[in-house]
Amino acid sequence: xxxxxxxxxxLGRALGLGSAKEGVTHWWAQRVTAVALVxxxxxxxxxVVALAGADRAAILAWLHAPLAAxxxxxxxxxxxxxxxxxxxxxxxxxxxxxxxxxxALMLNQFVAIALAIAGIFxxxxxxxGS
Amino acid sequence: MTPAPRPLSPHLQIYKxxxxxxxxxxxxxxxxxxxxxxxxxxxxxxxxxxxxxxxALAQAFWYSWxxxxxxxxxxxxLFYHLCNGIRHLAWDAGYGFTIKATYRxxxxxxxxxxxxxxxxxxxxxxxxxx
Numbered sequence: 001x002x003x004x005x006x007x008x009x010x011l012g013r014a015l016g017l018g019s020a021k022e023g024v025t026h027w028w029a030q031r032v033t034a035v036a037l038v039x040x041x042x043x044x045x046x047x048v049v050a051l052a053g054a055d056r057a058a059i060l061a062w063l064h065a066p067l068a069a070x071x072x073x074x075x076x077x078x079x080x081x082x083x084x085x086x087x088x089x090x091x092x093x094x095x096x097x098x099x100x101x102x103x104a105l106m107l108n109q110f111v112a113i114a115l116a117i118a119g120i121f122x123x124x125x126x127x128x129g130s
Numbered sequence: 131m132t133p134a135p136r137p138l139s140p141h142l143q144i145y146k147x148x149x150x151x152x153x154x155x156x157x158x159x160x161x162x163x164x165x166x167x168x169x170x171x172x173x174x175x176x177x178x179x180x181x182x183x184x185x186a187l188a189q190a191f192w193y194s195w196x197x198x199x200x201x202x203x204x205x206x207x208l209f210y211h212l213c214n215g216i217r218h219l220a221w222d223a224g225y226g227f228t229i230k231a232t233y234r235x236x237x238x239x240x241x242x243x244x245x246x247x248x249x250x251x252x253x254x255x256x257x258x259x260x
Contacts (some may be wrong), residue, residue, distance in 0.1 A: 009184075042212075044207070049250055053258030056182055059178045069232070079168060086161050087162070090161075115169065122179035123174045124180070125179045126178065129179075
């Protein structure tokens with residue numbers, strides 16, 4: 001038994017695992033969103049390429065279809081979540097003045113959520129529009 | 131009290147740039163560029179949901195030479211971040227850690243991201259006509 005074990009619960013000692021709370025949540029969420037973004041962003045690029053030069057009516061018709069609208073909402077969710085996680089690390093790495101850092105971290109989350117909601121609202125408005 | 135003149139870790143500038151380190155920091159740089167691009171993407175999407183006038187403004191921006199230049203840079207950033215992201219996921223799964231494998235995957239990533247960008251733009255111009 002190492003000296004670290006004094007601080008661990010009997011169950012934790014028996015299982016031999018770490019704390020298993022939020023240690024890898026950020027890291028894991030970044031990977032989950034990354035994996036989701038591979039097909040979603042390829043789908044989006046292919047769709048935009050197919051819509052090159054299209055007018056507004058064609059864009060509206062595209063997002064009026066349920067599949068495209070659902071994929072677009074999924075893309076926005078995964079993208080903005082990934083955005084918030086990535087920018088958070090950049091802020092933590094480069095901004096060292098405490099109050100600037102805290103403000104930037106908060107602003108990052110506000111902006112990411114606001115952009116996601118605004119984008120999803122736009123998609124739904126097109127999808128449910130006549 | 132003057133701080134003791136302790137040795138400092140070397141500054142970034144004294145290191146010879148290597149493929150590994152350059153690709154690593156470029157991953158972060160492309161991520162931040164994509165963050166900005168996301169805001170412009172949402173402008174386009176929200177404009178499409180809003181009105182003909184708003185959409186015409188957004189579309190005029192994207193079809194201007196500056197808009198196309200930004201879109202070119204942004205599309206490369208997307209494919210770079212996508213390809214290098216897959217490279218990172220492979221590392222997360224425990225593959226490709228030798229120096230040789232890292233350099234090989236690095237060059238594969240650089241060439242495939244360039245190829246994907248080229249394919250997307252050629253396809254876009256084929257759809258739209260020059």
